[in-house]
Amino acid sequence: METKVSSKRMEAIKRQCGFLNGIDIDAIGTRGGLSLGWKEGLNLTLKSFSKSYIDVEVANEDELDTWRFTGFYGVPVEQKRRESWDLLRFLKSKNNKPWLVTRDFNEILFSFKKKGGRIREERQMASFREAIEYCELYDLGFSGQ
Structure with a gap:
């Protein structure tokens, strides 16, 4: 999803949602930024x-x-x-x-x-x-x- 936040902030959000694994790409200012999170047991x-x-x-x-x-x-x-x-x-x-x-x-x-x-x-x-x-x-x- 488009995050509009830094990867550091997105990491905290992912953890709160129970996603132990993930890939984050920083937003540029308040534009863009991507995050993909997944739970344990999924092989990506x-x-x-x-x-x-x-x-x-x-x-x-x-x-x-x-x-x-x-x-x-x-x-x-x-x-x-x-x-x-x-x-x-x-x-x-x-x-x-x-x-x-x-x-x-x-x-x-x-x-x-x-x-x-x-x-x-x-x-x-x-x-x-x-x-x-x-x-x-x-x-x-x-x-x-």
Whole structure:
């Protein structure tokens, strides 16, 4: 998740939540920052990370089946979002295991999903949809706020 706090502060928050293991990337001021925490007994292997993502491989208890998890933070500046989509494509090219991406892409797939604020340009959403399709990702939706 995007933390907006230092990794030192995030470490304390993770411990309070019972996550004994984790990876933190510092926020720059009050922007960005990522954290991935997990409890004992889960076998994760860090594959790569940057200010925009944390990419791990998760092994099931039998360690025979593995899958990939990526926490992703899209560039908030509209003119630079293509960098995020290129990064997503790059991450897809590095592995063919089942893949779950949780995120703040800072983009929407369709204009009807937007409530309030400035209207999104169709070309921006189309570029995002193309990246999602290329990566074989599907929006699972959400419930609640």
